[in-house]
Amino acid sequence: MSTTRHQLVSPLQLVALATAGIILLPLGYVTAQALSADPAVWSRLWATRIPELLFNTVSLAGSVSVITLILGVSTAWLVTRVEFPGRRLWEGALVLPLAMPTYVLAYVFSYLLGFGGPVEHLWQLIAGPQARVFSPHSYWGATLVMALDTFPFVYLLSRSALLSMNVSFEEVARASGVSRLSTLWRVTLPLMRPSIAAGIALVILYVVSDFGAVSLLRYQTLTYAVFQQMTGRADNTAASILSLLLVVLALIFLITERWFRQRSRFYQTTGRYQAPQRRQYGWLGTIAVTGYLGLIVGAAFALPAVLLIQWSLSPEALATIDSRFFGFIWNSGILAACAATGGVLIGLPLAYLASRRPTMLNLGCLQAAYAGYVLPGPVAALAVLVLFTKLAPVVYGSVLILIVAYVIHFLPAGLQSLEPALQHMSPNLEEVARTLGLGIRATWRRVTLPLVRNGFVVAWVLMFLQTMKELPATLLLRPVGFDTLAIRVWMEASEEYFQLAAPSALLIVLLSLPALVLLVSKDWRAA
Amino acid sequence: MISDHSTAPRPSGEGTLQGNLFTPASSVLELRHVSCAYETGRPAVQGVSFAAREGEILCLLGPSGCGKTTILRAIAGFEPVRSGQLFLSGQLVSSPEVMTPTESRHVGMVFQEYALFPHLHVQDNIAFGLHHLPRSERASRVQEMLRLTGLDGFERRYPHELSGGQQQRVALARALVQNPVVLLLDEPFSNLDPDMAGRMRQELHDLLRRTKTTTVLVTHDHDEAFAMADRIAVLNQGRLEQFDTPEMMYHMPATPFVADFVGQADFIPGTVSHGIVHTELGEFPDTIDSKDGAAVVVMIRPDDIHLVPTEGARSHVLSRQFHGSENLYTVSLPSGQIVHSSQGSTSVYQVGTTVELRVLATHTVLFRQEESTNTSGPAQPTTRKH
Numbered sequence: 001m002s003t004t005r006h007q008l009v010s011p012l013q014l015v016a017l018a019t020a021g022i023i024l025l026p027l028g029y030v031t032a033q034a035l036s037a038d039p040a041v042w043s044r045l046w047a048t049r050i051p052e053l054l055f056n057t058v059s060l061a062g063s064v065s066v067i068t069l070i071l072g073v074s075t076a077w078l079v080t081r082v083e084f085p086g087r088r089l090w091e092g093a094l095v096l097p098l099a100m101p102t103y104v105l106a107y108v109f110s111y112l113l114g115f116g117g118p119v120e121h122l123w124q125l126i127a128g129p130q131a132r133v134f135s136p137h138s139y140w141g142a143t144l145v146m147a148l149d150t151f152p153f154v155y156l157l158s159r160s161a162l163l164s165m166n167v168s169f170e171e172v173a174r175a176s177g178v179s180r181l182s183t184l185w186r187v188t189l190p191l192m193r194p195s196i197a198a199g200i201a202l203v204i205l206y207v208v209s210d211f212g213a214v215s216l217l218r219y220q221t222l223t224y225a226v227f228q229q230m231t232g233r234a235d236n237t238a239a240s241i242l243s244l245l246l247v248v249l250a251l252i253f254l255i256t257e258r259w260f261r262q263r264s265r266f267y268q269t270t271g272r273y274q275a276p277q278r279r280q281y282g283w284l285g286t287i288a289v290t291g292y293l294g295l296i297v298g299a300a301f302a303l304p305a306v307l308l309i310q311w312s313l314s315p316e317a318l319a320t321i322d323s324r325f326f327g328f329i330w331n332s333g334i335l336a337a338c339a340a341t342g343g344v345l346i347g348l349p350l351a352y353l354a355s356r357r358p359t360m361l362n363l364g365c366l367q368a369a370y371a372g373y374v375l376p377g378p379v380a381a382l383a384v385l386v387l388f389t390k391l392a393p394v395v396y397g398s399v400l401i402l403i404v405a406y407v408i409h410f411l412p413a414g415l416q417s418l419e420p421a422l423q424h425m426s427p428n429l430e431e432v433a434r435t436l437g438l439g440i441r442a443t444w445r446r447v448t449l450p451l452v453r454n455g456f457v458v459a460w461v462l463m464f465l466q467t468m469k470e471l472p473a474t475l476l477l478r479p480v481g482f483d484t485l486a487i488r489v490w491m492e493a494s495e496e497y498f499q500l501a502a503p504s505a506l507l508i509v510l511l512s513l514p515a516l517v518l519l520v521s522k523d524w525r526a527a
Numbered sequence: 528m529i530s531d532h533s534t535a536p537r538p539s540g541e542g543t544l545q546g547n548l549f550t551p552a553s554s555v556l557e558l559r560h561v562s563c564a565y566e567t568g569r570p571a572v573q574g575v576s577f578a579a580r581e582g583e584i585l586c587l588l589g590p591s592g593c594g595k596t597t598i599l600r601a602i603a604g605f606e607p608v609r610s611g612q613l614f615l616s617g618q619l620v621s622s623p624e625v626m627t628p629t630e631s632r633h634v635g636m637v638f639q640e641y642a643l644f645p646h647l648h649v650q651d652n653i654a655f656g657l658h659h660l661p662r663s664e665r666a667s668r669v670q671e672m673l674r675l676t677g678l679d680g681f682e683r684r685y686p687h688e689l690s691g692g693q694q695q696r697v698a699l700a701r702a703l704v705q706n707p708v709v710l711l712l713d714e715p716f717s718n719l720d721p722d723m724a725g726r727m728r729q730e731l732h733d734l735l736r737r738t739k740t741t742t743v744l745v746t747h748d749h750d751e752a753f754a755m756a757d758r759i760a761v762l763n764q765g766r767l768e769q770f771d772t773p774e775m776m777y778h779m780p781a782t783p784f785v786a787d788f789v790g791q792a793d794f795i796p797g798t799v800s801h802g803i804v805h806t807e808l809g810e811f812p813d814t815i816d817s818k819d820g821a822a823v824v825v826m827i828r829p830d831d832i833h834l835v836p837t838e839g840a841r842s843h844v845l846s847r848q849f850h851g852s853e854n855l856y857t858v859s860l861p862s863g864q865i866v867h868s869s870q871g872s873t874s875v876y877q878v879g880t881t882v883e884l885r886v887l888a889t890h891t892v893l894f895r896q897e898e899s900t901n902t903s904g905p906a907q908p909t910t911r912k913h
Contacts (some may be wrong), residue, residue, distance in 0.1 A: 364543075426638075426640060426642055428642035431638075431642070432636055432642045432701075434604055435632075435636040436701070436702075437626070437630045437633075438656065439630050450646050451646055456621055525687075
C-alpha cells in the first residue's frame, strides 16, 4: 500500500492561481493607470464628460429596466398561468430576441424608425403628412432597442420563478378567501421579487456594457465613450478613467444580481412539485393575448428577421457574397474556435477546484475569473492593450492579443456551464470510484470526464458563438484589414448600407440560435 | 453493567488480503482513540475506539451530527485522522502521519444516495472496479452478483431506470463484487419508503450473512440498528457512549443518553437507604452501591409497567396512543411525575381512569442523579416514539 502525506499545494492549485492572476492583471493595470492619472485629467473629465455620460448611462438603464420589467413579467405570467392556443409556441418564441445582437437590432430599427422609413410612412397616413416619429438616434430609440433585446432575461427568470413556485402558497391564499387578483399582488409577485430583481440587474448589466446598439444609434454612454477615447483621441488614460467608472457601475449591478439570485433560492420551497393551474382563456382573451405577444415577438425578432432575409436576397447583397465574404466567416470562425478552446482549458481547473475543494483561495480564484463580467468589450480590449504594449509590444496588432481579450471577456459564460456540470456531479461518485480501487487519475478519466463532458461541450459552443458576434474588442484590437462578420455588419450599418450588412447579420443571428437553445435548455422546463 | 469498550482483538480465522504477518491486531477493523475534525478546535469525532470481528455487522447509531458518518468516511480514507490510529486487516491505514489512499484500502462503500454512475449500465456499474480482470471472469463475477442481489435481467438498464430499492441493490452489488475487507453503508435505508426499507433490511441482512461480509452501517434509527446489528456503537457529540450487543444496549444502557436514544424510557427519581432504592413506583435493588441518602434515578421502559384500573387509585391515565399492536399510555403519578406504559392492543382505558401501577423489575437500570440531569432528566419524561 502506498502512503501519502496530505499535500498542501497541488499543481492544480498553482495552475488555478496563475490563471486568476493573469485574468486579474489587465483589470488591475487599467485600475492602476486610472488611479495614477494626472489629477488634471480627472478634473477635466469630471468637468466635461463624466456627468453627461453617467446621466445618459443611468437614465438609459432606468428606462430599459422599467420596460423590460413590464414586458418580462407580463409575458412570463401569461405563458405559465393562462391556457390559450399556441401557448407553448409563444413560450419558446419569447426567448428569440436574445439571438439578435444589439447592433443588428439597432441597425434594423434605424431603418424602421429612420427619416422616411416605413414607420414614419405609416404614421403619416394616420396623423397627416407633417407628422414625425421619434428618431432612432435618440434616448428613446436606444431605450426601445435595448428593451426589446433584453426583456427575455426578465422573462426567463420570472418564468422559472413562476414555475418553481410552490402552488400551495397561492392555494392557501385562495383558501383564505383572497381574490385571484389580490393573490397575484399579495402572494405571487412578492414571491417572484428576487427573481425579477435578478433579471433586472442582468438587464442593466447588459445595457451598461453594450456597445453595438449605442454606437450605431449614436447615443453617448460610458462604454461608447471608452471606445471613442481609444479610437478618436487615442487617449488611453482618459479611457482608463472612464473604464474604472464603468467597472464600478457594472460591479454594483453584478453583486445586486448575485445577491437576489441567492435569495430567490429561499423562496423556492423544495418538495413535491405540482404544476400550476392554468386558466383557460376564451376566444376574446386568446386574441388579446396573441396580439400582445405577437407585437412583442414581432418587433423584437420576427420583423427584423424578415427584413434581414429580404435584404440578404436583394441583388446588392447577393453581389457581396463572394470569396471575401467567406474570408470573413473563416476569420470569425478561427478566432472563435481559438477563444473557446482557450476558455475551456483555462476555466476547467478553476471550476474543478472551486467545486471540489471550496477553500477561500479556490473560490477567490474562481471569482477572479468572473471578472470578465464587469469588463465591457471596449474595457477588456483596453485592459489587454495597455498591458501588452507594456509587457510584450511585439504581439500588438496580432491575433493573439485579440484572443486573450476574448478569453477574459467570455470566460464567465463558459464557467457558467462548467461550474454546474461539476457541481451537479456528486463528489460521492468520485469517492465511490476510489473505493473500487481507482487512483485519482483513473477516476478523472473514467468518472469525472465522461460525466462533465456535456458541460464542456456546452461551454465551448457558448464561448465560440459569443466570440463570433463580439464587436467592440474586435474593432479595437484586430490586425489591420482583418475583418469578421460582426465587423462587417457594424461598418456597413454605420454607413446605412442596410442591404450590404444583411447577409453577415443574418448569419450571426442564425448562428446565435443554437447558442440560445443551449443556454436556455440548461434549466428549461416546459410549463 | 458498563460494557467492555475495546473488545479484545481476537484472531480472525481466515487470513485477509495481504499477508499480514506482523499485525498489531487481527480484527478486520480497529479504531484506537480516533479523533477527526473538519475544523481545528471543533472535533467531529473524539477518542473513539472499537473493533469489528470478521463477518460482523456493526452499527454506528446516533442522532444527526454525532460524528457517525465522519467515522465511516475516516475508515474509507476520505477524512484524515487528527489523532489515534485506524487499522484495516491489521494494517495501519490512518493516523496523523499515515494516510493510505482510499483505492488501496479495499473497502466497499454504499452511499446514502447510492452514487451509481449515471453514464453506465447496471452491469458496467457493477464491473467498474474489475477492470484488471479478464473479460470472461469479469462477466461471471457480475452475473453472480446480479443473481445474489436479485437483479437478473436488469444488467442493460441505466440507474435512472431503476426503482430506489433496485438502485440500492446495484450499489451493494458494486461494492460486494470487490470482496471488500469491510463494507461501509451510510444510512442505507433512508431513501426508501418504509415498506421497501423493511424488506431491504431483511434482504441485506441475509445477503451480508451469506457473504460473511464485515459491515459497518451508519444509522440514526434504533429499530434499524437492532434489526441489523451484531453490535452497536452509540455515538453522541462525537464520543462513543456505549459499544455493545443490541440486547445489552436496550436492557442495560450505560448512560441516560443511550437509554433514551434506543427506546422510550422514563426516569423516576429515588433515594437510597440500606441498599434499597425508594421511589414513587416502589422499591428497587441498589445495583450501583450508592451511599445512604444518595439521589438516584431509575430507568423504566414502558413495557415493564403494567396498569391495573383501580377505583380510588391515585394515579390516572393522561392520554392513550394506539399503535396497532399496543396501546401506549401516559400516566400521571400523584406527584405529577409522568410515566409511560405499554399495554396490549385490547386493553383500552379511558382518559382519566385511575390506575395502580405494577413494575416488573426484572432489570431496572440506575443512574446517579447528576448523570441524568444533562440529558433528559426525570423532571421531563421522554416522549420519544417507540
